[in-house]
Amino acid sequence: MATAVSKIDEEGSDIELEPGYRPSADEPFMNRRQQAYFRRKLLDWKDSILRESKETLAQLQIDSLREPDVTDRASSETDWGIELRTRDRQRKLIAKIDAAIRRIAEGEYGYCEMTGEPISLARLEARPIATMTVEAQERHERNEKISREE
Structure with missing residues (x-):
């Protein structure tokens, strides 16, 4: 039996989102369920980005860039440079996610x-x-x- 996922909104009241819920054009636009759905989607996305960032930092601490071969070292430095640029873009994305969550709380999200x-x-x-x-x-x-x- 599938259980409902409970979501607490900004006012503290429960909003039930059943598993598999997807916003539909058949319901009022940006009703409380849709707001809860997109808030959860944004928070999950942010958590995923933060988790990946932590994994990248942990990997940076483990991996050594002291490769004995100059070519291997250059390759490793290039790979890590790309990874760090990706993380920087994701850092900026987190600010946009936070702004979207604020817009939900202010009732402006979706417009x-x-x-x-x-x-x-x-x-x-x-x-x-x-x-x-x-x-x-x-x-x-x-x-x-x-x-x-x-």
Whole structure:
């Protein structure tokens, strides 16, 4: 028998998310269940990133970059450089995840910061930190490109 996953929201009341729950267009947009679902998704993503970062740091402490062969050492340094750049990008991603969690608490999550329109559930499912609708994002990127070219 499947058990429900309990989620405590900011006000402290229980919101039950049954296993396999997915937000649907058939329910009111950004209702409490959808907010709890995306909050859980964001927190799980953040936990995963933090866990990977800890594993990277532990591995850095274990592995030695004192390879006897110059070529092996250069290869190891390149690999670790790539890994550290990846972790830096993920550090910046954590800030975006935290901002999305704040928007949930403030009731702004799921709405485009440019137009105020709802962001599609499919977009939020694919990119839970999205702050704009696809159309607004495309407009923003076009304007950014034009600004760079001038």
